[in-house]
Amino acid sequence: MSERGIQWFRFTAPANFYDLAGRLIPWFAALTIALFAAGLYLGLVVAPPDYQQGDSYRIIYIHVPTAWMGMFLYVLMAVYAAIGLIWRIKMAEIMAKAIAPTGALMTFFALWTGALWGRPTWGVYWVWDARLTSMLILLFLYLGYMALHAAIDDRQRASNASAVLAMVGVVNVPIIYFSVQWWNTLHQGASITVTDAPTMATIMFVTLMIMVLAAWMYSIAVVLARARVEVLERERNARWVQERLEDGRT
Amino acid sequence: MKKRQKRLLLVAGGLTSVALVTGLVLNAFRDNLVFFYTPSDIVADIVPMERTFRIGGLVEDGSVYRGEDGITVHFRVTDTAVAVPVVYHGILPNLFREGQGVVAVGSLQDGGVFKASQVMARHDETYMPPEAAEAIKRAQREAARTVEQSGGY
Numbered sequence A: 001m002s003e004r005g006i007q008w009f010r011f012t013a014p015a016n017f018y019d020l021a022g023r024l025i026p027w028f029a030a031l032t033i034a035l036f037a038a039g040l041y042l043g044l045v046v047a048p049p050d051y052q053q054g055d056s057y058r059i060i061y062i063h064v065p066t067a068w069m070g071m072f073l074y075v076l077m078a079v080y081a082a083i084g085l086i087w088r089i090k091m092a093e094i095m096a097k098a099i100a101p102t103g104a105l106m107t108f109f110a111l112w113t114g115a116l117w118g119r120p121t122w123g124v125y126w127v128w129d130a131r132l133t134s135m136l137i138l139l140f141l142y143l144g145y146m147a148l149h150a151a152i153d154d155r156q157r158a159s160n161a162s163a164v165l166a167m168v169g170v171v172n173v174p175i176i177y178f179s180v181q182w183w184n185t186l187h188q189g190a191s192i193t194v195t196d197a198p199t200m201a202t203i204m205f206v207t208l209m210i211m212v213l214a215a216w217m218y219s220i221a222v223v224l225a226r227a228r229v230e231v232l233e234r235e236r237n238a239r240w241v242q243e244r245l246e247d248g249r250t
Numbered sequence B: 001m002k003k004r005q006k007r008l009l010l011v012a013g014g015l016t017s018v019a020l021v022t023g024l025v026l027n028a029f030r031d032n033l034v035f036f037y038t039p040s041d042i043v044a045d046i047v048p049m050e051r052t053f054r055i056g057g058l059v060e061d062g063s064v065y066r067g068e069d070g071i072t073v074h075f076r077v078t079d080t081a082v083a084v085p086v087v088y089h090g091i092l093p094n095l096f097r098e099g100q101g102v103v104a105v106g107s108l109q110d111g112g113v114f115k116a117s118q119v120m121a122r123h124d125e126t127y128m129p130p131e132a133a134e135a136i137k138r139a140q141r142e143a144a145r146t147v148e149q150s151g152g153y
Helices: A007-012 A014-046 A055-087 A090-121 A130-151 A155-169 A172-182 A202-234 A239-247 B003-028 B039-043 B130-151
Strands: B053-059 B072-078 B083-089 B101-108 B114-122
Touching: A007 A090, A014 A055, A014 A090, A014 A202, A014 A239, A055 A090, A055 A130, A055 A155, A055 A172, A055 A202, A055 B003, A090 A130, A090 A155, A090 A202, A130 A155, A130 A172, A155 B003, A172 B003, B039 B053, B039 B083, B053 B083, B083 B101
Parallel strands: B083 B114
Antiparallel strands: B053 B072, B053 B101, B072 B083, B101 B114
């Protein structure tokens, strides 16, 4: 790998990552605020009510972005964990660890908003159907990953053990996604798929996509910030940290 | 073989076997993972008759009527092939209406009536403003009338 000397690997060096992330975070944070403001305004004020659910459908603007983010972040976390485990790249281990809390938060929001939507729509907060149950398992996988990471004192062993857990858990993500196709579930099928036109009005779809982007920007900003702190903690005795401290560049 | 290649092989092999095991387990439990049975399943006798189970489908058009006490509801659940009569005593969810998806929890009584203890509405994946739904309904009525007129036999 490194024999070819690709520029990419510059950013796997903690010092370079620390500087780059520091420059990027404010931009992602600003985008998050702008997109959330626009998305919430469109979703709560401009978009029309649904013909059957009335206004309660508006919870989709939080529910779907957080559910997608929860699933995607898990895959990303597992990929970083695998890279860290196989190629021993320190930054990948840090990224995997930094993603977990945000992924757990997103999954929790998806479950919570889903319950609040389920009560008026279905008549129940919670049912043990395949979609809801597999999503709950995703939350437990995140929590298990974080607990395992925290339970082992030796940093390398903690990284390795939790990386294995993260990778094994990946099988759950396609199960969540396809559960509504494979089995009869109370949860409805997907409104937005890669192959077909979305089965929702254009303004609703556009608003939803803005909220999805907002969730992305938020996740990037928060994960980078958390990874930056982790880098600083691990490298606190390194020369580059001392240099930056002396220069006042933090 | 280098150490990292060995690790790569281990990870790839491990993940493949986990995926395989999960696939086999899910396949084995296939029938137990359904949230509800359809009316056709009941006719085909693959439903645990003595037990409480869930039945899902559409509320058949024109099948809903309320009992004299005002809280007992009779309706039929259909999967467009077979319809099963359901009786329910309680408050229905807001989304409950004819032609709408529904899941009922209960058991089959003698005579083939499903006695429900809980009724949940099932939403489909379509979202649109009320005006659009109204326009579609109008278009469908127009189309039906045109067919009637041109049919003429």
